[in-house]
Amino acid sequence: MAVYSSVRTAIRNVALTSLSEFTNPVVIFSNSNGTEPAESYAVVNILSITQIGHHNTSTLTNTSEELSIQVVYECLVQFSFIGSLAGDMVQSFTQRINNNPVALESLKANKLSLMRKSQIRRAPQKRDTQWVEYQTIDVTFSYVVNTQQLVDVVEGVVISDNTSEIPVITKIPESIIYP
Secondary structure (H helix, E strand, O other): OOHHHHHHHHHHHHHHHHOOOOOOOOEEEOOOOOOOOOOOEEEEEEEEEEEEEEEEEOOOOOOOOEEEEEEEEEEEEEEEEEOOOHHHHHHHHHHHOOOOHHHHHHHHHOOEEEEEEOOOEEOOEEEOOEEEOEEEEEEEEEEEEEEEEEOOOOOOEEEEEOOOOOOEEEEEOOOOOOO
8 A cells, every 4th residue: 555645645635625615726745846836825745654653453354364454644744825815725724624524524534633733834935026925834634544464364273192092183173174
């Protein structure tokens, strides 16, 4: 499973849902080497993905003889909002991401859970001859990765005791065919 790619997709989906009040919101990833959008836009910068704790593995296999392995990650993501609508976008995003039922459903559908978010930071930037509005917020999500591992299953055990004159053979289960 490509954890990083699935996290990227999930975070972008949630950002688009949280910005749904804007017509055709533009959400791009940092360092993507594309051209800068002409209208206001959001930038997603995944700062870190950290495994939290240890794995959780099932003790029984499913019908396909697979074990289920579950690992929890925390993803620290910086969202930047750039352009004349940056202030409105960041306020809408921060309000909707953990208060709006549609955004909460999007988090759930994308296997994300909002853990923490920072205060909004305003940091206008000088571009050539004019200032461009620039606002950022850091959000920490938890993300669960479920993987399946095919395992060999012991279907039966045969124990042969050759210490006595007459060998004793024990079969578990008794119905197992032993040559």
